Amino acid sequence: MALTGKRIVVVGGTSGIGLATAHAASAAGAQVTVIGRDPARLSQLAKDNPGWRVACADITDADAIETIFADEARIDHLFISAGTIIIEPATGAMDRLRAPFEERVFGLLHVVRAAMPRFAPDGSFTATTGDLVQRPHPMLAAVAAAAAAVETLCKTFVQEFAPIRFNVVSPGAVDTPLMAGLLGEEGRQAMLADQATKVPIRRIGSADEIAALVLSIMQNGYLNGAVIPIDGGLHAT
Template sequence: MNAGARAALDGAHVVVIGGSSGIGLAAAAAIKAQGGHLTLVGRSASKLEAAAQQLGGARTVVADIASRTSIEASFASMTRIDHLVITAGSLHTGKLVDTDPDPLLVDLHERLAGPLYSIKAALPWLHARSSIVLTGGQYADRPPSSGAAIVAAAVSGVEALARALALELKPIRVNVVAPGLVDTPLFDVFGQETRSAIFKQAADSLPVGRAGRPEEIAEAISFLMSNGYVTGEVLHVDGGGRLV
């Protein structure tokens, strides 16, 4: 991490929603290493406690990003927020032709409505030099042939939301990190055999020859928080996945 980024986050209060695992936890570790003060928000008290211990200390708040009342309550006890990072969101897939759409819509609510609830609740604590980093994904540009229509709609919406809010909330900066395939617990829902096949396919097809690591996405999040001249942008960290 360069000295400029380290200085920008030193002493900053950063709220990470979804910070108990995966990309969110990696981002929290990077922030902590740069001298930032953390508030981790997530659904599971036990996972948050484990994450805080792993990080060597962090404030934790239990809240469900898909619940407006839960998120509003979680921000009621906040103080000044320098940066808001939102990585929360599950993954539900299925072909629309033979799948009940309601479970698929959970992704849309968590990944699009959830950030709206969170940003609205955070506004009283943000200031002119604050930033917001949302999480999109490669499916916005290159969805798979089937099974991920709702996820693709959600992450596409996140990109549009960030561009609009970068204007509406100025001078607060709003950006998106768009990961490709990253080795996180998000893929545990598929079972070990399918999960292994997914990552083997990535190794065979991606220009970089492997799936991403959470720490690599965390570096991009740190950049978006630290560079005061970047707003309304989507930073793709996908190993070239949009190209193949």
């Protein structure tokens, strides 16, 4: 299933895996829409990629998401890569513990509700979660729980919105700007080095490698309801 001429929307596409997916889709001949919440990055993307449509909205803002999708006449494939990582103990601030659910769960619902009326019947929706679902970690309980909810929602939507396909990619450690913003450059380097020793292939992944899987999912018309780990084999250890 070729992507040439298809409309692909990337939510959370101004950096990291989302941006890599937007570039890969564009290189494959797709028409690209990137939605993000950083006006400066979106402005630069529009300058660097004249054929792209860019739109600014916070995924937690249902009205803003609806307004943006109202301008999409047809959607063939959608990839949602939005959602920050909140480090917070279970006894910590409730507003911070709610944040992953607002972004990953209710944000996903905002996007689905706005996008479904515009989807092509043979379209696909791909979400991203992470290996925290299978490998929970202290201080990240809310993120892991929200990611698990995303996987359940997508399996439910397979039936509710058939024949549109819903799949999930579940990356392991990936070198993206999110890590540097979260841990600082020294912390990022230390974390990546530590993770590399745990992965059977002895390295962490790249955003381009995740993007390649996302495009493959879009093009495989029989793949539906799957949660696909892409973690260098960590899930097998």
